[in-house]
Amino acid sequence: MSDQNKNTADEANAEMAANAADNSGTSPEGVETVSNDPAVRVAELEQLLAAANGKAQENYDQFVRAKAETDNIRRRSAEDVLKAQKFGVEKIAESLLAVKDSLDAALIVENASVETFKSGVEITLRQLGQVFDKFSIREESPEGQKFDPTKHQSIAALESDAPVNSVVGVMQKGYMLHDRVLRPALVTVAKARTVVEASSDPESIS
16 A cells, blocks of 8 residues: 555544544533433433423412512502592592581571671681682683683673673683683673664665
């Protein structure tokens, strides 16, 4: 055999040896591989399965806790809404008790004169006004103002010298809660006077 053929055979044998070493389960440093030994591979797979099961159980436990917390928040929110519906007027109702007491006291006064009765009504009205102020309930009496359909309800249009579409009469006061209309004011609105044309009959001319 020539030297060139011998060198070629040696190179081929070296490559086959390297391939055999790769197939035996060895790997570059730092890369984890599964052993070719069946018993070792089963043990490694069991470890991987146990780790996966542990992670799945951890995720399931977190899901259960999150779901329970969400259910509790939903339940508490529903209870808070129900309480707000039932007791949302508690503060204003408590403030109105003093007004009710004044009205009750007025009814038990014997031989009350018109003056004393009127005085008692004025005191009660002031008490009610204080309650309105406390809860930002504002009276809307728009006479002389421009008609606002978002706050006023027109029940009639009257001929007037006042500016057209202005409020010339208030039949019932309106009320606002902050910026929300509790009740629109019932009003009459000004309209232009009808112009009467002069008669063309000569006999009507003096």
